[in-house]
Amino acid sequence: GAVVSQHPSWVICKSGTSVKIECRSLDFQATTMFWYRQFPKQSLMLMATSNEGSKATYEQGVEKDKFLINHASLTLSTLTVTSAHPEDSSFYICSARGPQVYYGYTFGSGTRLTVV
Amino acid sequence: TQLLEQSPQFLSIQEGENLTVYCNSSSVFSSLQWYRQEPGEGPVLLVTVVTGGEVKKLKRLTFQFGDARKDSSLHITAAQPGDTGLYLCAETNTGNQFYFGTGTSLTVIP
Numbered sequence: 351g352a353v354v355s356q357h358p359s360w361v362i363c364k365s366g367t368s369v370k371i372e373c374r375s376l377d378f379q380a381t382t383m384f385w386y387r388q389f390p391k392q393s394l395m396l397m398a399t400s401n402e403g404s405k406a407t408y409e410q411g412v413e414k415d416k417f418l419i420n421h422a423s424l425t426l427s428t429l430t431v432t433s434a435h436p437e438d439s440s441f442y443i444c445s446a447r448g449p450q451v452y453y454g455y456t457f458g459s460g461t462r463l464t465v466v
Numbered sequence: 467t468q469l470l471e472q473s474p475q476f477l478s479i480q481e482g483e484n485l486t487v488y489c490n491s492s493s494v495f496s497s498l499q500w501y502r503q504e505p506g507e508g509p510v511l512l513v514t515v516v517t518g519g520e521v522k523k524l525k526r527l528t529f530q531f532g533d534a535r536k537d538s539s540l541h542i543t544a545a546q547p548g549d550t551g552l553y554l555c556a557e558t559n560t561g562n563q564f565y566f567g568t569g570t571s572l573t574v575i576p
Contacts, residue, residue: 356508384564391476393554393569394509443508445564455499455556455564457508 354446356458361410363434363465370427371461379424380446385417388441390458399425434465456462470555470567478573479545487540487570488510489555496558497536503552512540545574550556 353376360431363369373383381402386394395403398419399407406419416438427446431438470488481483489498498518501509513522515531515538522529526549527539541551555567 355509386566391552391569391571393472393552394566395564441506445508447564455511457510459508460506462506 352456354380354456354458355442356461358461359459360445360462363463365435366433367396368430368432369434369463371400371431371442371444371463373427373429373446374424375446375456377409377447380427380448381424383421383427384447384455385429386443386445386446388443390441394443399430417435420431431463435466439463439465442457470557470565472555472567472570474570475568476573478575480552481493481546481574481576485542485572487542487553487572489538489567491536491542491557495531495538496514498531498535498538500529500538501556502541502553503554504515509552509554509556509560518571542572545572547574547576550574 354372355376359371361369385397387397387414388394392447396409397412398420400419402421402424408414421427441462442459443459445455447455454455473488485525497514499514502512503509513524513529515529518535519533520531526543530539538555550573553570553572558564
């Protein structure tokens with residue numbers, strides 16, 4: 351149990367376009383989801399905490415207008431990178447925490463975004 | 467933002483050697499988790515430690531939580547190439563936000 355599916359696994363887009371990344375909890379309801387960004391051989395940096403039915407909480411230095419997060423249901427959170435630029439190229443990972451402590455935190459398999 | 471420092475940042479060893487990775491914080495951990503991540507994939511949970519002084523073993527991996535709950539270590543015995551990956555400690559703060567350590571990139575050479 352406690353599987354998180356992230357889609358797409360990789361995407362290439364042109365500068366100035368927007369890209370949406372989906373994070374779904376497949377067999378549990380996730381009241382809270384987290385979005386991370388990761389550069390090669392570096393750790394995961396928390397970007398924002400997504401709470402179902404309310405606005406996301408962004409970490410300091412993360413542009414909320416650039417990285418739009420929507421958590422409209424208990425099984426889906428989306429991250430939209432708006433007006434993407436090459437410096438937005440990175441590995442984006444979501445994680446979800448179900449309401450049961452047993453599940454802990456489960457991570458998606460990540461999305462490799464390349465902006466050209 | 468919680469700051470979790472891991473050391474070393476990079477480690478390259480020969481197969482069969484032992485190694486230890488450290489995770490330190492200036493604050494007390496409520497609980498701490500260790501993850502392993504392979505390139506292009508999400509982190510996978512290895513263990514959760516909660517009690518100060520706690521020691522947990524997972525085959526060749528031994529995890530220790532400091533008595534003061536401000537540090538933790540991961541010891542790997544007789545490392546194998548399959549152990550290669552990025553090792554991350556992580557902690558949840560009182561706001562239920564989840565923060566990772568700076569990471570240790572391990573390469574085990576056959």
